Amino acid sequence: MSRELVLQLMDTHAGGDVSRIVTGGIERLPGATVREQMHYLRDDADGLRKLLLEEPYGIPEMSVDLLVPATDPAAAVGYIIMEVMGYPIYSGSNTICTATAVLESGLVPKREGRQRFALESPAGLVQIEALVENGVVEAITCEGLPSYIDTYRASIHVPEVGVVTYSVAYSGGFYALVDAAELGFHLTRDEERALADCAHRIVEAIQAERGFSHYTLGDVGPLPFLHFMGPVEQVADDFYRSRSTTYVHPGVICRSTTGTGTSARLALMNYEGRIRPGDKLETVSLRETGFIGKCTRVRHEGQGQVVENTITGKSYVLARSEILVNCEDPLVECAGLHHILSTAHSSERGE
Structure with missing residues (x-):
């Protein structure tokens, strides 16, 4: 028997920059704020960033945004940004993509016209205005720092x-x-x-x-x-x-x-x-x-x-998918990763 751990993803892009939104498969991270959870990922679980930005799963030109429960009651969702350079506390393109993914996944229900909600980034609360026309997220306006x-x-x-x-x-x-x-x-x-x-x-x-x-x-x-x-x-x-x-x-x-x-x-x-x-x-x-x-x-x-x-800007949804993380694969490095993968999303198959 071989156990595969599963990550749920929504791939998006804004202006051509691909943001891979992790919507499931990660355990709740320690930390009283999204900023503290980012520090935990950076210092104790950097394997997630490396897994999704390096072969065989990704490339360094992509970004990764992990959805986490908001710690600020004013925010609908929190998110942590991961890039080749590390963990920026804020990113406009990643915020546009994350806001779109939150709407498309139903975490925030879409409403026709303009609607407002907040996300919690490592930099703090971010106000979002979404323009929805005929069920399509046509534009996201977010606060820059x-x-x-x-x-x-x-x-x-x-x-x-x-x-x-x-x-x-x-x-x-x-x-x-x-x-x-x-x-x-x-x-x-x-x-x-x-x-x-x-x-x-x-x-x-x-x-x-x-x-x-x-x-x-x-x-x-x-x-x-x-x-x-x-x-x-x-x-x-x-x-x-x-x-x-x-x-x-x-x-x-x-x-x-x-x-x-x-x-x-x-x-x-x-x-x-x-x-x-x-x-x-x-x-x-x-x-x-x-x-x-x-x-x-x-x-x-x-x-x-x-x-x-x-x-x-506008973000486009590219794919909804699952990634199978098999730590027995010689191309997959699970160090700094396995302790945050959720066993609730694992699958077992016979060999």
Whole structure:
């Protein structure tokens, strides 16, 4: 007899970035908050992230979102985000995908028109507005984290690239923001490999030179993201558009422009006096997909100005499936995983 442990999944994507939503098969995690449960996964059960982002089950370009019971009574569901770089406390594209999965799975009943509910992320409560038309989730608008500029137009020498001018924003993680044209890029799909190689060198150089500290959260780890910025086009009095590409260290160019990348751009454009509350920015990816960020409020906090914002996008359901986790398979590494797999979802078969 061989026991297979089963994970229930809903695969989704927003802007091309695939988010694999784990809807069942994991035991309840210890921790009084979703943030504490994230710390438990990171420190004691990182095998789940590795299992679903590595062969034979996944690839590093994907993300994983584990649904957990909310600890905040105002939230319908909690979720923990897992990526190749680790455990970000927030992600716009993952939030859009998770909100869609929560509606499509019936955890929050769908209603025609606009409806509001809250999710609990590791960063805290996130307000969601969903637009449902003819039973289809056509758009999700979620709060972006309050974003601000930490560093404006610093310079660094990067081996094999040269002197690079960059700014740094915090928008759920620290982002290096660089001008694509200054580095010789047009932000077309055929540049994807070269963009990843260039970004890898820049992030490595910045990480080696300095660290960053959030004004309330303190040390949140080394800078993991880089955002290539294309020229900004003004489409209307309060609407702007720009080609953009986000890199996640190590080695991943996101299919979408990312929600936190869009929030970082809003913070920079506000810092430069180019947008104000009520203005919107559409970021457009290498694959011609986009998110719309809106600057909703600017307030002064700490040593600078903080941009409150929302991100709007659409997520598509790709598949509902089960993954069979057989720890006897030589390609499957169950260390750091087996103790959180639910035996309630196991199956036995004769050999």
